[in-house]
Amino acid sequence: MQDLTSHGGGGRTGFSGRLLRGGTEPDPRFTLANERTFLAWIRTSLALLAGGVAVEAFMADLFAPELRKTVAVLLLVLALLIGGGSFFRWLNVERSMRRKDPLPLPWIAPVLAIGGGLVAAIMAVFVLVRPA
Amino acid sequence: MAWGRTTLSLTVAAAVFLRWMPHHGWFAGTLVAASVVTAVAINLTRKRRFHRAINGVKHEAMTPDVASIAAVAASVIILAGLGICTVLLIPVEQ
Known part of the structure:
Protein backbone atom coordinates (compact mmCIF):
# COMPACT_ATOMS: atom_id res chain seq x y z
CA MET A 1 0.00 0.00 0.00
CA GLN A 2 1.10 3.49 -0.80
CA ASP A 3 1.96 6.02 1.95
CA LEU A 4 0.49 9.35 0.98
CA THR A 5 1.08 11.37 4.12
CA SER A 6 4.52 12.58 3.04
CA HIS A 7 3.54 14.00 -0.32
CA GLY A 8 0.22 15.71 0.30
CA GLY A 9 -2.24 13.31 -1.26
CA GLY A 10 -0.09 11.47 -3.81
CA GLY A 11 -2.29 10.58 -6.80
CA ARG A 12 -5.19 12.51 -5.29
CA THR A 13 -5.45 15.88 -6.99
CA GLY A 14 -8.08 18.59 -7.32
CA PHE A 15 -11.51 17.72 -5.93
CA SER A 16 -10.45 14.29 -4.70
CA GLY A 17 -7.33 15.73 -3.02
CA ARG A 18 -9.38 18.38 -1.21
CA LEU A 19 -11.92 15.87 0.13
CA LEU A 20 -9.54 13.04 1.00
CA ARG A 21 -6.52 14.69 2.53
CA GLY A 22 -3.79 12.67 4.27
CA GLY A 23 -3.77 9.05 5.42
CA THR A 24 -2.68 6.00 3.50
CA GLU A 25 -4.36 4.51 0.44
CA PRO A 26 -6.46 1.51 1.62
CA ASP A 27 -6.70 -1.77 -0.28
CA PRO A 28 -8.48 -0.94 -3.59
CA ARG A 29 -10.99 -3.72 -2.89
CA PHE A 30 -12.21 -1.79 0.17
CA THR A 31 -12.48 1.42 -1.88
CA LEU A 32 -14.50 -0.44 -4.52
CA ALA A 33 -16.70 -2.08 -1.85
CA ASN A 34 -17.40 1.35 -0.36
CA GLU A 35 -18.35 2.62 -3.83
CA ARG A 36 -20.74 -0.31 -4.33
CA THR A 37 -22.38 0.36 -0.95
CA PHE A 38 -22.79 4.02 -1.92
CA LEU A 39 -24.50 2.94 -5.15
CA ALA A 40 -26.81 0.58 -3.23
CA TRP A 41 -27.92 3.54 -1.07
CA ILE A 42 -28.40 5.66 -4.21
CA ARG A 43 -30.64 2.95 -5.68
CA THR A 44 -32.62 2.90 -2.42
CA SER A 45 -33.01 6.65 -2.75
CA LEU A 46 -34.16 6.29 -6.38
CA ALA A 47 -36.69 3.62 -5.36
CA LEU A 48 -38.11 6.01 -2.72
CA LEU A 49 -38.19 8.77 -5.34
CA ALA A 50 -40.12 6.57 -7.77
CA GLY A 51 -42.39 5.48 -4.91
CA GLY A 52 -43.17 9.12 -4.04
CA VAL A 53 -43.96 9.95 -7.64
CA ALA A 54 -46.06 6.77 -8.00
CA VAL A 55 -48.15 7.62 -4.90
CA GLU A 56 -48.81 11.12 -6.29
CA ALA A 57 -49.46 9.98 -9.87
CA PHE A 58 -51.27 6.65 -9.56
CA MET A 59 -53.28 6.90 -6.32
CA ALA A 60 -55.59 9.80 -7.27
CA ASP A 61 -58.70 7.60 -7.04
CA LEU A 62 -57.75 5.91 -3.78
CA PHE A 63 -56.44 8.62 -1.44
CA ALA A 64 -57.66 12.04 -0.42
CA PRO A 65 -55.45 14.74 -2.04
CA GLU A 66 -53.97 15.86 1.32
CA LEU A 67 -53.02 12.33 2.36
CA ARG A 68 -51.59 11.58 -1.08
CA LYS A 69 -49.51 14.76 -0.99
CA THR A 70 -48.28 14.04 2.56
CA VAL A 71 -47.15 10.49 1.75
CA ALA A 72 -45.54 11.59 -1.55
CA VAL A 73 -43.63 14.45 0.11
CA LEU A 74 -42.56 12.16 2.97
CA LEU A 75 -41.14 9.63 0.49
CA LEU A 76 -39.44 12.34 -1.57
CA VAL A 77 -37.88 13.97 1.52
CA LEU A 78 -36.66 10.52 2.58
CA ALA A 79 -35.15 10.07 -0.92
CA LEU A 80 -33.42 13.44 -0.59
CA LEU A 81 -32.00 12.59 2.85
CA ILE A 82 -30.82 9.13 1.79
CA GLY A 83 -29.30 10.52 -1.44
CA GLY A 84 -27.36 13.23 0.40
CA GLY A 85 -26.54 11.02 3.38
CA SER A 86 -25.14 8.29 1.16
CA PHE A 87 -22.46 10.67 -0.14
CA PHE A 88 -21.41 11.73 3.37
CA ARG A 89 -21.45 8.09 4.55
CA TRP A 90 -19.18 7.17 1.60
CA LEU A 91 -16.85 10.09 2.38
CA ASN A 92 -16.65 9.32 6.12
CA VAL A 93 -15.98 5.61 5.49
CA GLU A 94 -13.30 6.48 2.90
CA ARG A 95 -11.61 8.91 5.35
CA SER A 96 -11.80 6.37 8.21
CA MET A 97 -10.20 3.67 6.06
CA ARG A 98 -7.37 6.02 5.10
CA ARG A 99 -6.70 6.96 8.74
CA LYS A 100 -7.24 3.37 9.92
CA ASP A 101 -9.98 4.58 12.29
CA PRO A 102 -13.04 2.48 13.19
CA LEU A 103 -15.75 2.76 10.54
CA PRO A 104 -18.51 5.26 11.42
CA LEU A 105 -22.07 4.10 12.05
CA PRO A 106 -24.38 5.00 9.14
CA TRP A 107 -26.98 7.51 10.39
CA ILE A 108 -28.97 7.04 7.18
CA ALA A 109 -29.93 3.48 8.22
CA PRO A 110 -32.11 4.64 11.19
CA VAL A 111 -33.45 7.51 9.06
CA LEU A 112 -34.57 4.98 6.43
CA ALA A 113 -36.03 2.65 9.08
CA ILE A 114 -37.96 5.43 10.85
CA GLY A 115 -39.12 7.08 7.61
CA GLY A 116 -40.13 3.80 5.98
CA GLY A 117 -41.93 2.73 9.16
CA LEU A 118 -43.76 6.06 9.34
CA VAL A 119 -44.98 5.82 5.73
CA ALA A 120 -46.03 2.17 6.24
CA ALA A 121 -47.91 3.13 9.44
CA ILE A 122 -49.76 5.97 7.66
CA MET A 123 -50.75 3.61 4.84
CA ALA A 124 -51.81 0.87 7.28
CA VAL A 125 -54.01 3.29 9.27
CA PHE A 126 -55.53 4.59 6.04
CA VAL A 127 -56.32 1.07 4.77
CA LEU A 128 -57.88 0.12 8.15
CA VAL A 129 -60.09 3.19 8.58
CA ARG A 130 -61.03 3.70 4.92
CA PRO A 131 -64.72 3.09 4.33
CA ALA A 132 -65.34 0.12 2.03
CA MET B 1 -22.50 -4.16 -12.41
CA ALA B 2 -23.35 -1.79 -9.54
CA TRP B 3 -23.15 1.24 -11.86
CA GLY B 4 -25.22 -0.64 -14.47
CA ARG B 5 -27.92 -1.37 -11.90
CA THR B 6 -27.92 2.30 -10.92
CA THR B 7 -28.40 3.25 -14.60
CA LEU B 8 -31.36 0.88 -14.72
CA SER B 9 -32.85 2.45 -11.56
CA LEU B 10 -32.49 5.92 -13.09
CA THR B 11 -34.22 4.72 -16.26
CA VAL B 12 -37.09 3.31 -14.18
CA ALA B 13 -37.32 6.62 -12.29
CA ALA B 14 -37.42 8.47 -15.64
CA ARG B 49 -14.38 3.35 -14.47
CA PHE B 50 -14.03 -0.36 -15.25
CA HIS B 51 -10.41 0.02 -16.45
CA ARG B 52 -9.62 2.27 -13.51
CA ALA B 53 -10.90 -0.40 -11.08
CA ILE B 54 -8.96 -3.17 -12.85
CA ASN B 55 -5.74 -1.11 -12.80
CA GLY B 56 -6.33 -0.25 -9.15
CA VAL B 57 -6.65 -3.90 -8.13
CA LYS B 58 -3.70 -4.87 -10.35
CA HIS B 59 -1.34 -2.21 -8.93
CA GLU B 60 -2.71 -2.41 -5.35
CA ALA B 61 -3.31 1.37 -5.32
CA MET B 62 -6.37 3.29 -6.35
CA THR B 63 -7.74 6.79 -5.97
CA PRO B 64 -11.53 6.74 -5.54
CA ASP B 65 -13.67 8.26 -8.28
CA VAL B 66 -14.85 11.20 -6.19
CA ALA B 67 -16.20 13.24 -9.12
CA SER B 68 -18.51 10.45 -10.37
CA ILE B 69 -19.78 9.70 -6.88
CA ALA B 70 -20.41 13.38 -6.09
CA ALA B 71 -22.13 13.87 -9.46
CA VAL B 72 -24.51 10.92 -8.95
CA ALA B 73 -25.32 12.04 -5.39
CA ALA B 74 -25.94 15.61 -6.62
CA SER B 75 -28.21 14.33 -9.41
CA VAL B 76 -30.34 12.31 -7.01
CA ILE B 77 -30.58 15.24 -4.57
CA ILE B 78 -31.62 17.57 -7.42
CA LEU B 79 -34.19 15.04 -8.69
CA ALA B 80 -35.67 14.63 -5.20
CA GLY B 81 -35.70 18.42 -4.68
CA LEU B 82 -37.43 19.00 -8.00
CA GLY B 83 -39.88 16.19 -7.16
CA ILE B 84 -40.81 17.93 -3.88
CA CYS B 85 -41.23 21.24 -5.75
CA THR B 86 -43.48 19.50 -8.30
CA VAL B 87 -45.75 18.06 -5.61
CA LEU B 88 -45.95 21.24 -3.53
CA LEU B 89 -45.65 24.13 -5.98
CA ILE B 90 -46.53 23.12 -9.53
CA PRO B 91 -50.27 23.26 -10.17
CA VAL B 92 -51.89 20.17 -11.69
CA GLU B 93 -52.97 20.71 -15.32
CA GLN B 94 -56.41 19.22 -16.06
Missing part, protein backbone atom coordinates in the same frame (compact mmCIF):
# COMPACT_ATOMS: atom_id res chain seq x y z
CA ALA B 15 -40.26 6.18 -16.79
CA VAL B 16 -42.21 6.90 -13.58
CA PHE B 17 -41.62 10.66 -14.04
CA LEU B 18 -43.15 10.33 -17.51
CA ARG B 19 -46.46 9.57 -15.77
CA TRP B 20 -46.37 13.09 -14.32
CA MET B 21 -46.07 14.81 -17.71
CA PRO B 22 -49.82 14.95 -18.50
CA HIS B 23 -50.46 16.54 -15.07
CA HIS B 24 -47.41 18.77 -14.53
CA GLY B 25 -46.34 19.50 -18.11
CA TRP B 26 -42.84 20.67 -19.01
CA PHE B 27 -41.64 20.71 -15.39
CA ALA B 28 -42.05 16.92 -15.19
CA GLY B 29 -40.25 16.82 -18.55
CA THR B 30 -37.16 18.37 -16.94
CA LEU B 31 -37.20 15.54 -14.35
CA VAL B 32 -37.37 12.94 -17.13
CA ALA B 33 -34.54 14.69 -18.99
CA ALA B 34 -32.36 14.97 -15.85
CA SER B 35 -32.79 11.25 -15.06
CA VAL B 36 -32.03 10.21 -18.63
CA VAL B 37 -28.98 12.50 -18.89
CA THR B 38 -27.57 11.08 -15.63
CA ALA B 39 -28.18 7.50 -16.81
CA VAL B 40 -26.53 8.19 -20.18
CA ALA B 41 -23.56 9.92 -18.52
CA ILE B 42 -23.03 6.91 -16.22
CA ASN B 43 -23.23 4.58 -19.21
CA LEU B 44 -20.78 6.60 -21.30
CA THR B 45 -18.16 6.69 -18.54
CA ARG B 46 -18.60 3.01 -17.59
CA LYS B 47 -15.60 1.72 -19.55
CA ARG B 48 -13.26 4.31 -18.00
Whole structure:
Protein backbone atom coordinates (compact mmCIF):
# COMPACT_ATOMS: atom_id res chain seq x y z
CA MET A 1 0.00 0.00 0.00
CA GLN A 2 1.10 3.49 -0.80
CA ASP A 3 1.96 6.02 1.95
CA LEU A 4 0.49 9.35 0.98
CA THR A 5 1.08 11.37 4.12
CA SER A 6 4.52 12.58 3.04
CA HIS A 7 3.54 14.00 -0.32
CA GLY A 8 0.22 15.71 0.30
CA GLY A 9 -2.24 13.31 -1.26
CA GLY A 10 -0.09 11.47 -3.81
CA GLY A 11 -2.29 10.58 -6.80
CA ARG A 12 -5.19 12.51 -5.29
CA THR A 13 -5.45 15.88 -6.99
CA GLY A 14 -8.08 18.59 -7.32
CA PHE A 15 -11.51 17.72 -5.93
CA SER A 16 -10.45 14.29 -4.70
CA GLY A 17 -7.33 15.73 -3.02
CA ARG A 18 -9.38 18.38 -1.21
CA LEU A 19 -11.92 15.87 0.13
CA LEU A 20 -9.54 13.04 1.00
CA ARG A 21 -6.52 14.69 2.53
CA GLY A 22 -3.79 12.67 4.27
CA GLY A 23 -3.77 9.05 5.42
CA THR A 24 -2.68 6.00 3.50
CA GLU A 25 -4.36 4.51 0.44
CA PRO A 26 -6.46 1.51 1.62
CA ASP A 27 -6.70 -1.77 -0.28
CA PRO A 28 -8.48 -0.94 -3.59
CA ARG A 29 -10.99 -3.72 -2.89
CA PHE A 30 -12.21 -1.79 0.17
CA THR A 31 -12.48 1.42 -1.88
CA LEU A 32 -14.50 -0.44 -4.52
CA ALA A 33 -16.70 -2.08 -1.85
CA ASN A 34 -17.40 1.35 -0.36
CA GLU A 35 -18.35 2.62 -3.83
CA ARG A 36 -20.74 -0.31 -4.33
CA THR A 37 -22.38 0.36 -0.95
CA PHE A 38 -22.79 4.02 -1.92
CA LEU A 39 -24.50 2.94 -5.15
CA ALA A 40 -26.81 0.58 -3.23
CA TRP A 41 -27.92 3.54 -1.07
CA ILE A 42 -28.40 5.66 -4.21
CA ARG A 43 -30.64 2.95 -5.68
CA THR A 44 -32.62 2.90 -2.42
CA SER A 45 -33.01 6.65 -2.75
CA LEU A 46 -34.16 6.29 -6.38
CA ALA A 47 -36.69 3.62 -5.36
CA LEU A 48 -38.11 6.01 -2.72
CA LEU A 49 -38.19 8.77 -5.34
CA ALA A 50 -40.12 6.57 -7.77
CA GLY A 51 -42.39 5.48 -4.91
CA GLY A 52 -43.17 9.12 -4.04
CA VAL A 53 -43.96 9.95 -7.64
CA ALA A 54 -46.06 6.77 -8.00
CA VAL A 55 -48.15 7.62 -4.90
CA GLU A 56 -48.81 11.12 -6.29
CA ALA A 57 -49.46 9.98 -9.87
CA PHE A 58 -51.27 6.65 -9.56
CA MET A 59 -53.28 6.90 -6.32
CA ALA A 60 -55.59 9.80 -7.27
CA ASP A 61 -58.70 7.60 -7.04
CA LEU A 62 -57.75 5.91 -3.78
CA PHE A 63 -56.44 8.62 -1.44
CA ALA A 64 -57.66 12.04 -0.42
CA PRO A 65 -55.45 14.74 -2.04
CA GLU A 66 -53.97 15.86 1.32
CA LEU A 67 -53.02 12.33 2.36
CA ARG A 68 -51.59 11.58 -1.08
CA LYS A 69 -49.51 14.76 -0.99
CA THR A 70 -48.28 14.04 2.56
CA VAL A 71 -47.15 10.49 1.75
CA ALA A 72 -45.54 11.59 -1.55
CA VAL A 73 -43.63 14.45 0.11
CA LEU A 74 -42.56 12.16 2.97
CA LEU A 75 -41.14 9.63 0.49
CA LEU A 76 -39.44 12.34 -1.57
CA VAL A 77 -37.88 13.97 1.52
CA LEU A 78 -36.66 10.52 2.58
CA ALA A 79 -35.15 10.07 -0.92
CA LEU A 80 -33.42 13.44 -0.59
CA LEU A 81 -32.00 12.59 2.85
CA ILE A 82 -30.82 9.13 1.79
CA GLY A 83 -29.30 10.52 -1.44
CA GLY A 84 -27.36 13.23 0.40
CA GLY A 85 -26.54 11.02 3.38
CA SER A 86 -25.14 8.29 1.16
CA PHE A 87 -22.46 10.67 -0.14
CA PHE A 88 -21.41 11.73 3.37
CA ARG A 89 -21.45 8.09 4.55
CA TRP A 90 -19.18 7.17 1.60
CA LEU A 91 -16.85 10.09 2.38
CA ASN A 92 -16.65 9.32 6.12
CA VAL A 93 -15.98 5.61 5.49
CA GLU A 94 -13.30 6.48 2.90
CA ARG A 95 -11.61 8.91 5.35
CA SER A 96 -11.80 6.37 8.21
CA MET A 97 -10.20 3.67 6.06
CA ARG A 98 -7.37 6.02 5.10
CA ARG A 99 -6.70 6.96 8.74
CA LYS A 100 -7.24 3.37 9.92
CA ASP A 101 -9.98 4.58 12.29
CA PRO A 102 -13.04 2.48 13.19
CA LEU A 103 -15.75 2.76 10.54
CA PRO A 104 -18.51 5.26 11.42
CA LEU A 105 -22.07 4.10 12.05
CA PRO A 106 -24.38 5.00 9.14
CA TRP A 107 -26.98 7.51 10.39
CA ILE A 108 -28.97 7.04 7.18
CA ALA A 109 -29.93 3.48 8.22
CA PRO A 110 -32.11 4.64 11.19
CA VAL A 111 -33.45 7.51 9.06
CA LEU A 112 -34.57 4.98 6.43
CA ALA A 113 -36.03 2.65 9.08
CA ILE A 114 -37.96 5.43 10.85
CA GLY A 115 -39.12 7.08 7.61
CA GLY A 116 -40.13 3.80 5.98
CA GLY A 117 -41.93 2.73 9.16
CA LEU A 118 -43.76 6.06 9.34
CA VAL A 119 -44.98 5.82 5.73
CA ALA A 120 -46.03 2.17 6.24
CA ALA A 121 -47.91 3.13 9.44
CA ILE A 122 -49.76 5.97 7.66
CA MET A 123 -50.75 3.61 4.84
CA ALA A 124 -51.81 0.87 7.28
CA VAL A 125 -54.01 3.29 9.27
CA PHE A 126 -55.53 4.59 6.04
CA VAL A 127 -56.32 1.07 4.77
CA LEU A 128 -57.88 0.12 8.15
CA VAL A 129 -60.09 3.19 8.58
CA ARG A 130 -61.03 3.70 4.92
CA PRO A 131 -64.72 3.09 4.33
CA ALA A 132 -65.34 0.12 2.03
CA MET B 1 -22.50 -4.16 -12.41
CA ALA B 2 -23.35 -1.79 -9.54
CA TRP B 3 -23.15 1.24 -11.86
CA GLY B 4 -25.22 -0.64 -14.47
CA ARG B 5 -27.92 -1.37 -11.90
CA THR B 6 -27.92 2.30 -10.92
CA THR B 7 -28.40 3.25 -14.60
CA LEU B 8 -31.36 0.88 -14.72
CA SER B 9 -32.85 2.45 -11.56
CA LEU B 10 -32.49 5.92 -13.09
CA THR B 11 -34.22 4.72 -16.26
CA VAL B 12 -37.09 3.31 -14.18
CA ALA B 13 -37.32 6.62 -12.29
CA ALA B 14 -37.42 8.47 -15.64
CA ALA B 15 -40.26 6.18 -16.79
CA VAL B 16 -42.21 6.90 -13.58
CA PHE B 17 -41.62 10.66 -14.04
CA LEU B 18 -43.15 10.33 -17.51
CA ARG B 19 -46.46 9.57 -15.77
CA TRP B 20 -46.37 13.09 -14.32
CA MET B 21 -46.07 14.81 -17.71
CA PRO B 22 -49.82 14.95 -18.50
CA HIS B 23 -50.46 16.54 -15.07
CA HIS B 24 -47.41 18.77 -14.53
CA GLY B 25 -46.34 19.50 -18.11
CA TRP B 26 -42.84 20.67 -19.01
CA PHE B 27 -41.64 20.71 -15.39
CA ALA B 28 -42.05 16.92 -15.19
CA GLY B 29 -40.25 16.82 -18.55
CA THR B 30 -37.16 18.37 -16.94
CA LEU B 31 -37.20 15.54 -14.35
CA VAL B 32 -37.37 12.94 -17.13
CA ALA B 33 -34.54 14.69 -18.99
CA ALA B 34 -32.36 14.97 -15.85
CA SER B 35 -32.79 11.25 -15.06
CA VAL B 36 -32.03 10.21 -18.63
CA VAL B 37 -28.98 12.50 -18.89
CA THR B 38 -27.57 11.08 -15.63
CA ALA B 39 -28.18 7.50 -16.81
CA VAL B 40 -26.53 8.19 -20.18
CA ALA B 41 -23.56 9.92 -18.52
CA ILE B 42 -23.03 6.91 -16.22
CA ASN B 43 -23.23 4.58 -19.21
CA LEU B 44 -20.78 6.60 -21.30
CA THR B 45 -18.16 6.69 -18.54
CA ARG B 46 -18.60 3.01 -17.59
CA LYS B 47 -15.60 1.72 -19.55
CA ARG B 48 -13.26 4.31 -18.00
CA ARG B 49 -14.38 3.35 -14.47
CA PHE B 50 -14.03 -0.36 -15.25
CA HIS B 51 -10.41 0.02 -16.45
CA ARG B 52 -9.62 2.27 -13.51
CA ALA B 53 -10.90 -0.40 -11.08
CA ILE B 54 -8.96 -3.17 -12.85
CA ASN B 55 -5.74 -1.11 -12.80
CA GLY B 56 -6.33 -0.25 -9.15
CA VAL B 57 -6.65 -3.90 -8.13
CA LYS B 58 -3.70 -4.87 -10.35
CA HIS B 59 -1.34 -2.21 -8.93
CA GLU B 60 -2.71 -2.41 -5.35
CA ALA B 61 -3.31 1.37 -5.32
CA MET B 62 -6.37 3.29 -6.35
CA THR B 63 -7.74 6.79 -5.97
CA PRO B 64 -11.53 6.74 -5.54
CA ASP B 65 -13.67 8.26 -8.28
CA VAL B 66 -14.85 11.20 -6.19
CA ALA B 67 -16.20 13.24 -9.12
CA SER B 68 -18.51 10.45 -10.37
CA ILE B 69 -19.78 9.70 -6.88
CA ALA B 70 -20.41 13.38 -6.09
CA ALA B 71 -22.13 13.87 -9.46
CA VAL B 72 -24.51 10.92 -8.95
CA ALA B 73 -25.32 12.04 -5.39
CA ALA B 74 -25.94 15.61 -6.62
CA SER B 75 -28.21 14.33 -9.41
CA VAL B 76 -30.34 12.31 -7.01
CA ILE B 77 -30.58 15.24 -4.57
CA ILE B 78 -31.62 17.57 -7.42
CA LEU B 79 -34.19 15.04 -8.69
CA ALA B 80 -35.67 14.63 -5.20
CA GLY B 81 -35.70 18.42 -4.68
CA LEU B 82 -37.43 19.00 -8.00
CA GLY B 83 -39.88 16.19 -7.16
CA ILE B 84 -40.81 17.93 -3.88
CA CYS B 85 -41.23 21.24 -5.75
CA THR B 86 -43.48 19.50 -8.30
CA VAL B 87 -45.75 18.06 -5.61
CA LEU B 88 -45.95 21.24 -3.53
CA LEU B 89 -45.65 24.13 -5.98
CA ILE B 90 -46.53 23.12 -9.53
CA PRO B 91 -50.27 23.26 -10.17
CA VAL B 92 -51.89 20.17 -11.69
CA GLU B 93 -52.97 20.71 -15.32
CA GLN B 94 -56.41 19.22 -16.06
